[in-house]
Amino acid sequence: MPFNRIVKIAVPCPLYKVFDYLLPTTHAEKPVQAGMRVRVSFGRQTLIGIIISEVSTSDIPVKKLKAVIAVLDEHSLFNTDILKLLYWAARYYAHPLGEVLQTALPVYLRNNDDATPTLNEYWRVAAHTPQHDKAQHSLKRAPKQQQIYQLLLDSNGLDASALNALTENWRAAVKALLEKHLIETFTRPVLLTQASLANNLRDKNLNPLNDEQKTVIKAIESHQDQHAVHLLNGITGSGKTEVYLKLCQSMLANNKQILVLVPEIGLTPQLTQRFLQHLDTTIVVLHSAMNDKQRYAAWHAAANNQAKLVIGTRSSVFTPLPELGLIIIDEEHDGSYKQQDGFRYNARDLAILRAKHKNIPILLGSATPSLESLNNSNEQRYVTHYLKKRANKKPLPKTTLINLCNQKLHDGMAETLLAKIKQHLAQQGQALLFINRRGFAPLLMCHDCGWTTTCQRCDAHMTYHKRRNQLHCHHCGSQRQAPSQCEECGSHTILAIGAGTERIETFLQQQFPETAVNRIDRDTTRNKGSLQKKLEQARSGESGILVGTQMLAKGHDFPNITLVCVLDTDQSLFSADFRAAEHLAQLITQVSGRAGRAEKPGEVLIQTHHPDHPLLQTLLHNGYQAFANAALSERRAAGLPPAHHLVLLRSESVSTDAGQIFLQQASDLAKQANINNIDLFGPLPAPMERRAGRYRFQLMLQSKQRKTLHQLINWWVPQLQQLTMARKVRWSIDVDPYDTY
Ligand code: ADP
Ligand code: ZN
Ligand code: ZN
Numbered sequence: 001m002p003f004n005r006i007v008k009i010a011v012p013c014p015l016y017k018v019f020d021y022l023l024p025t026t027h028a029e030k031p032v033q034a035g036m037r038v039r040v041s042f043g044r045q046t047l048i049g050i051i052i053s054e055v056s057t058s059d060i061p062v063k064k065l066k067a068v069i070a071v072l073d074e075h076s077l078f079n080t081d082i083l084k085l086l087y088w089a090a091r092y093y094a095h096p097l098g099e100v101l102q103t104a105l106p107v108y109l110r111n112n113d114d115a116t117p118t119l120n121e122y123w124r125v126a127a128h129t130p131q132h133d134k135a136q137h138s139l140k141r142a143p144k145q146q147q148i149y150q151l152l153l154d155s156n157g158l159d160a161s162a163l164n165a166l167t168e169n170w171r172a173a174v175k176a177l178l179e180k181h182l183i184e185t186f187t188r189p190v191l192l193t194q195a196s197l198a199n200n201l202r203d204k205n206l207n208p209l210n211d212e213q214k215t216v217i218k219a220i221e222s223h224q225d226q227h228a229v230h231l232l233n234g235i236t237g238s239g240k241t242e243v244y245l246k247l248c249q250s251m252l253a254n255n256k257q258i259l260v261l262v263p264e265i266g267l268t269p270q271l272t273q274r275f276l277q278h279l280d281t282t283i284v285v286l287h288s289a290m291n292d293k294q295r296y297a298a299w300h301a302a303a304n305n306q307a308k309l310v311i312g313t314r315s316s317v318f319t320p321l322p323e324l325g326l327i328i329i330d331e332e333h334d335g336s337y338k339q340q341d342g343f344r345y346n347a348r349d350l351a352i353l354r355a356k357h358k359n360i361p362i363l364l365g366s367a368t369p370s371l372e373s374l375n376n377s378n379e380q381r382y383v384t385h386y387l388k389k390r391a392n393k394k395p396l397p398k399t400t401l402i403n404l405c406n407q408k409l410h411d412g413m414a415e416t417l418l419a420k421i422k423q424h425l426a427q428q429g430q431a432l433l434f435i436n437r438r439g440f441a442p443l444l445m446c447h448d449c450g451w452t453t454t455c456q457r458c459d460a461h462m463t464y465h466k467r468r469n470q471l472h473c474h475h476c477g478s479q480r481q482a483p484s485q486c487e488e489c490g491s492h493t494i495l496a497i498g499a500g501t502e503r504i505e506t507f508l509q510q511q512f513p514e515t516a517v518n519r520i521d522r523d524t525t526r527n528k529g530s531l532q533k534k535l536e537q538a539r540s541g542e543s544g545i546l547v548g549t550q551m552l553a554k555g556h557d558f559p560n561i562t563l564v565c566v567l568d569t570d571q572s573l574f575s576a577d578f579r580a581a582e583h584l585a586q587l588i589t590q591v592s593g594r595a596g597r598a599e600k601p602g603e604v605l606i607q608t609h610h611p612d613h614p615l616l617q618t619l620l621h622n623g624y625q626a627f628a629n630a631a632l633s634e635r636r637a638a639g640l641p642p643a644h645h646l647v648l649l650r651s652e653s654v655s656t657d658a659g660q661i662f663l664q665q666a667s668d669l670a671k672q673a674n675i676n677n678i679d680l681f682g683p684l685p686a687p688m689e690r691r692a693g694r695y696r697f698q699l700m701l702q703s704k705q706r707k708t709l710h711q712l713i714n715w716w717v718p719q720l721q722q723l724t725m726a727r728k729v730r731w732s733i734d735v736d737p738y739d740t741y
Pocket of ligand 1 (some may be wrong): 026207208209210213234235236237238239240241243389392
């Protein structure tokens with residue numbers, strides 16, 4: 001009976017099951033494949049779901065089954081290795097399959113039935129012609145046209161959605177400007193080749209490889225047809241990227257596709273340019289700033305083997321690549337590979353699994369490998385390669401600790417530090433100051449009664465942003481006007497306690513009025529393109545002092561930086577987060593790598609009240625590797641990753657106790673199972689108990705045996721939905737959590 005073909009469909013909803021539907025009569029004679037999209041009615045909505053399989057029977061009487069509204073694709077959107085990866089990931093991260101599959105699709109395909117988008121039109125200022133001046137003159141009488149013209153002049157092209165965000169009623173003005181030939185229409189190609197580069201940038205030869213690089217490449221190339229995880233442990237500036245490029249060249253020569261994952265902030269035009277310069281091939285870049293159509297077009301080019309190389313951030317790990325031959329993960333220790341909400345996957349770990357399924361090599365690169373990767377390398381699960389020298393033979397910078405105890409501080413900076421900045425500027429160097437806190441000051445305090453600016457919705461202080469005269473909560477986003485007097489006692493003596501990037505910037509600009517001080521943090525780089533502009537200014541040496549948050553710590557090559565200062569280490573030394581020490585060590589090592597990369601030797605200063613702290617001592621005298629080994633033993637002793645495995649069940653609720661009761665029920669349920677070898681901790685309040693008006697609790701599961709832990713959660717998590725409290729709280733499961741907040 002052809003009308004009764006039954007298919008199992010994963011629907012994007014937070015339920016741990018798939019749903020049976022009938023195929024429509026229009027599709028009765030046609031084949032179906034796992035990974036094809038369908039439109040279905042689900043509850044009161046119509047949603048786009050994904051076919052998992054065709055089955056011959058259903059637990060539900062056929063009469064009661066709904067029919068699929070429409071089958072949207074002729075073929076599966078995923079190849080088998082991606083589907084296998086996604087099924088595995090849904091189990092491993094104990095996340096509903098429908099949402100997992102949804103995450104792997106480009107947004108465009110999640111929302112549009114049609115799978116053939118046309119690219120957006122963009123407008124830009126046209127090249128200058130003799131008629132131009134007269135036409136431009138006419139804009140004086142057409143303010144809207146003048147405004148649009150100026151917007152386009154200030155950008156490198158805008159599309160309708162960008163213009164909508166900037167202004168309104170612009171369509172008539174754009175039309176008029178097009179008629180006057182002042183502006184022109186173009187589309188942005190998603191497929192990049194060397195032809196996309198300016199002439200003088202094309203076809204650069206790689207440096208002749210040094211011996212260390214040759215050894216690494218030989219070792220990897222001699223096994224390029226089989227799976228292995230290679231860890232490239234190479235100091236900053238040791239030529240890791242050149243190793244990637246060389247490996248890409250030989251893979252491309254064999255007609256293979258390559259996937260390069262980079263951290264959120266590491267995906268700069270400079271990096272893309274470097275790949276284009278050295279690889280005569282087709283490249284697509286996938287990042288969050290692209291619009292949905294562009295992203296889909298890029299994804300499509302990869303899936304069709306038109307694009308040979310994909311460079312992208314976290315979610316690019318799901319890009320179908322039929323001829324995939326190599327995966328590269330740059331800065332593998334970076335936290336942005338872990339998704340922190342919804343489907344909480346780790347792209348590095350999934351990439352490793354993908355490479356294993358596909359039987360291809362994967363290369364993890366870092367100057368500061370994660371403790372997870374070092375542990376795997378120690379236990380011979382990874383093949384480890386070292387690059388111990390800087391490729392340009394420049395020595396690593398000298399690092400000095402500045403003891404802050406009893407020192408007079410100027411907005412958080414010691415006098416010795418200020419003297420050093422002065423000295424480096426005098427010698428035409430640039431200084432980079434690093435502090436992981438934006439805003440002017442982390443709180444305001446009344447000098448008379450001690451009242452502080454706390455957030456009403458969180459257990460946290462509100463940060464003072466002086467230029468806007470506002471208080472911002474960095475945890476829930478609340479904002480309000482900064483008070484001019486104490487809200488408790490009315491006093492007008494209000495102190496700004498502590499220092500963030502804005503305060504440092506302001507102080508240094510006063511101290512060094514002749515020098516351009518550039519602040520790079522989330523507040524100064526909100527506008528599209530502003531980060532690139534600032535980085536360009538920094539690279540060109542235009543700004544003599546750079547003040548920034550961790551945005552500045554990664555990957556960027558500023559040739560003229562000679563002094564790097566880490567202003568605040570004490571917070572991380574005593575943090576409750578079990579990864580804080582690891583992050584601090586990575587940060588110090590990475591920011592230090594920014595100093596003295598080119599001609600002039602570099603110097604690094606680290607401010608602390610605890611210069612004798614063993615972490616700092618080990619790191620400075622024996623290096624990151626020694627620090628990491630010490631940290632690994634500590635983690636082992638404490639039963640923490642990577643020696644042990646963690647799963648965190650988090651709850652959030654408006655009432656103080658609902659979340660706690662839910663977790664207690666969850667805990668009781670888990671105890672019904674045989675949970676030998678698993679330790680349960682909690683429910684305990686989260687380190688920040690109240691955030692955005694909700695009370696937060698967590699239950700932690702810890703085990704030395706990953707398998708046991710997963711057996712439990714695969715049984716346990718789907719049942720949590722049935723608990724009486726489950727509907728009254730928000731809850732989420734985090735397997736291999738990145739932090740415990
Ligand atoms: P990493 O990725 O390890 O930070 P890069 O690959 O960016 O290092 O290399 C750092 C600098 O050294 C770059 O300017 C690069 O062009 C240069 N470099 C890399 N390999 C060599 C080499 N074999 N000979 C000379 N210079 C090199
Ligand atoms: Zn007061
Ligand atoms: Zn808040």
